[in-house]
Amino acid sequence: MNRYGESSISAALGHDAGRASESPAREAYANGAEGPGLDLIKRIPVSVQVVLGSATMTVAELMQLGRGSIVTLDRGVGEPVEILVNGRVVARGEVVVIEEENSRLGVSLTEIVGTPSAAASRTK
Incomplete structure (x- = not known):
């Protein structure tokens, strides 16, 4: 048991290594429900920037x-x-x-830009 009262991260997320079907936590997430740890993740601040353009110039x-x-630009x-x-x-x-x-x-x-790994996995 870890300090959060769960025996492992998998247990906290509702994963059972012995089951072949989707876990209830994963099914709930796929249906739009939020897990107990998702609220913590949603509170993490991120920096959002909008780039209008760029320019290159000399120091002079x-x-x-x-x-x-x-x-x-x-x-x-x-x-x-x-x-x-x-x-x-x-x-x-x-x-x-x-x-x-x-x-x-x-x-x-x-346009939402996908990750290169996600695009590669869709083409396979």
Whole structure:
């Protein structure tokens, strides 16, 4: 028994190595139910960034930047922006205006980016 009162992680998740069928915990998760540990995972903070574009310049060009300077990005108007979670691209989308009077922007997701391993397993 571990410090959480379960004999193993598998027991905590409802897995039984001797059973061939789906465990109740896995079936509940597949049906949209949440397990006891999922609430803890949902509270983990992540960093979400939206990348409009990037630019490459020399140090001399960087030092010449000042108020009113314009940095030309590698993407044009209407091209999708990338949404990164903890530094990894997870989606792409379009910039939208949320509140015109407060000049707030948002991103409408247009594509969810899958992991390379997930894409490879689907083709097999």
